[in-house]
Amino acid sequence: MIAEKQMEEILDSLPDETKRSYRRFKRTMEVLTTDPEPEVGLTPKEVIWTKNKSVLYRYISDKPKKYKTPLLMVYALINKPYILDITKGSSLVEYLLDQGFDVYMLDWGTPCYEDRHMKLDDYILDYIPRAVKKVLRTSKASDVSVLGYCMGGTMTSIFASLHPELPIKNLIFMTSPFDFENTGLYGCFLDDRYFDVDKVVETLGNVPPEMIDFGNKMLDPLSNFHGPYISLYDRSENPKFVESWKLMQKWLADGIPFPGEAYRQWIREFYQQNKLINGELVVRGRKVDLSAINANVLNISGERDVIAMPHQVEALMEKISSVDKKYVCMPTGHVSVTFGPKAVKLTFPAIGDWLAERSK
Numbered sequence: 001m002i003a004e005k006q007m008e009e010i011l012d013s014l015p016d017e018t019k020r021s022y023r024r025f026k027r028t029m030e031v032l033t034t035d036p037e038p039e040v041g042l043t044p045k046e047v048i049w050t051k052n053k054s055v056l057y058r059y060i061s062d063k064p065k066k067y068k069t070p071l072l073m074v075y076a077l078i079n080k081p082y083i084l085d086i087t088k089g090s091s092l093v094e095y096l097l098d099q100g101f102d103v104y105m106l107d108w109g110t111p112c113y114e115d116r117h118m119k120l121d122d123y124i125l126d127y128i129p130r131a132v133k134k135v136l137r138t139s140k141a142s143d144v145s146v147l148g149y150c151m152g153g154t155m156t157s158i159f160a161s162l163h164p165e166l167p168i169k170n171l172i173f174m175t176s177p178f179d180f181e182n183t184g185l186y187g188c189f190l191d192d193r194y195f196d197v198d199k200v201v202e203t204l205g206n207v208p209p210e211m212i213d214f215g216n217k218m219l220d221p222l223s224n225f226h227g228p229y230i231s232l233y234d235r236s237e238n239p240k241f242v243e244s245w246k247l248m249q250k251w252l253a254d255g256i257p258f259p260g261e262a263y264r265q266w267i268r269e270f271y272q273q274n275k276l277i278n279g280e281l282v283v284r285g286r287k288v289d290l291s292a293i294n295a296n297v298l299n300i301s302g303e304r305d306v307i308a309m310p311h312q313v314e315a316l317m318e319k320i321s322s323v324d325k326k327y328v329c330m331p332t333g334h335v336s337v338t339f340g341p342k343a344v345k346l347t348f349p350a351i352g353d354w355l356a357e358r359s360k
Contacts (some may be wrong), residue, residue, distance in 0.1 A: 004084075031246065038246045041082035045105070047076050049134040052110030056131050057084075058138060066100025067359035068239070069169055070139040072132060073105045076151035077262060078212055080254050081107050083338060084149065086247055088114040090116045092338055095348045100355065102139050106131045107144065110274025118259040120155065120266065120286040123325040128159045132166055133159055145170035145355060147253060150308065151266070154178060157316065158283060160291045170224070170296045170358050172351060175334050177308040178290075179315035180279040182269050185219050191269045197267045201260040215319075219306050246341065277315055290319040297325040298354045300337065300347065307334040326354065 013280055025311050049056040075081035084105070085093035096103050106128065112120065146168060158300070160168055173262030177183075189195065199205025200207065219223035228249065235241040260264075275281040281288040297320060301313035310329050328350060332342050 002262065010134055015099070018081050018146065024233055027059060027242075028160075028233045031232060031236065031242055032178065035246065037250055038087065039255055040087060040247065040250065041085050042088055043085050043106055044089060044099065044227070048104075048138055049112060049126060049131065051130065053111060053115065054127055055107045055109060057107060058096055059105070059137075061097040063098055063100060065102050067356065068139075068141050069143055069145050069359035070102040070135050070141050070146055071096060071145045071355065071359075072135050073103070074128060074146060074148045074152040075106070075129075076149065077150070077258055077266075078209065078255060079251065080256060081105055081149075083251050083335065086251065086339055087243075089246075090344055092343070092348055092351070095115070095342045096355075097350060099352045101352075101355065102141075104131075104135050104138075108256075109174070111259045112257075113205055114272050116201075116260040118156075119261045122160050123262065124155055125284055128156070129166065130304045132163075132168070136167070136214060143167035143169035145359060146330060147172040147351070149174045149177060150334070152156065154270075154276070158281070158288050159294065161288050161290055162286055163282065164292050164294075166297045170287055170355060171293065172298045172355070173313070173316065174300045174301070174351075175302050175305055175308045175313060175337050176316075176346075177270075177312040178319075180274040181234065181277075181313045182309075182311065183271060184309060186271060186307075188217075189215060190267055192268075192272045195267070197264050197272075201264045205260050206257035207260065207263045208257055208295070212258060213252065213255055216307065241268070245339065248335070272359075276359075277319065290316065291321050293320040295321045296358050298351065299325070299327045300350070301327070301329045302332040302334055303329050303335040303336045304332065305337070324358070 024320060044060040045057040046060060047055055048058050073081070075084070083208070085091045088094060093103055132144055132146070144167060146156055155174035156171065157173065157178065226243065232245050269275045269281060276288065278291060297312060299316055301308065301310040302308065314327050317325060330337050330346055336342055336344055337347050
């Protein structure tokens with residue numbers, strides 16, 4: 001094996017571009033093999049309620065609370081919600097705490113084989129309402145704001161439609177799909193002529209995260225499978241980029257199983273039959289009518305989002321009864337709406353300012 005000193009001597013005799021290429025390659029391999037994993041979800045929090053695998057957190061801050069209306073964050077049934085609190089300086093949770101909000105998070109946890117029969121009905125009718133009531137009791141507030149990200153926003157819209165009796169003052173939807181008529185390549189992948197969701201669920205029970213991640217990456221395979229590593233090599237000498245790269249790759253690889261029955265509903269009743277926006281969705285015997293939503297609404301899409309495309313997100317606006325409603329299309333993708341420099345500069349203030357005006 002060539003000693004490091006000998007390697008430096010060899011490099012000194014080579015052209016500058018070759019030296020740079022070697023150092024980029026060496027740093028890339030260090031990131032992939034020996035660098036420690038980044039720490040995530042660093043904002044202090046306490047558990048205030050649990051049900052099955054799910055946990056409701058209240059975030060702790062030494063900053064004074066300026067607003068009485070608490071905020072509950074609801075995430076999707078895939079991946080983990082720490083994308084909303086991924087690291088200091090790029091955390092929506094941290095930002096909102098610093099602005100003076102009382103922030104809570106409903107973490108679905110990691111489903112196991114015994115959870116394969118869990119349906120969307122269970123999460124929407126048994127979990128979210130109880131979490132909202134616990135937030136109200138804990139905060140001693142008379143009303144609540146709810147932020148739903150990705151699929152969590154779709155589920156939140158159904159919950160809000162079915163619970164007009166709850167004091168939901170503000171709703172924020174962030175890159176959440178509502179209209180599944182035109183879903184791009186997803187529509188091709190999940191066409192019921194070729195994709196047998198019953199066979200998938202009956203074979204697997206819970207759908208493994210690797211399958212969902214593979215499907216997402218197949219929307220743009222060249223960029224998604226190879227692009228991150230090319231970018232890492234090209235920018236491996238930039239410590240700030242490397243740290244962001246490690247954070248994102250950790251979260252993307254940190255998926256959780258999708259409960260089988262909930263997955264069956266999600267694919268069949270949303271992607272294949274588009275029942276929600278057409279007023280045909282029934283949850284545990286109750287018809288979902290989006291016009292029942294009359295809370296203040298901020299609806300955010302990402303201009304480059306291929307998972308919840310802008311037209312899928314914006315479709316909600318004409319269905320709800322809210323007088324105070326706003327649709328914003330950010331110059332981001334599905335994840336960069338909440339992680340990265342544009343999220344910090346654009347999304348975070350947009351949410352904070354809108355919420356501040358409606359939480360006094």
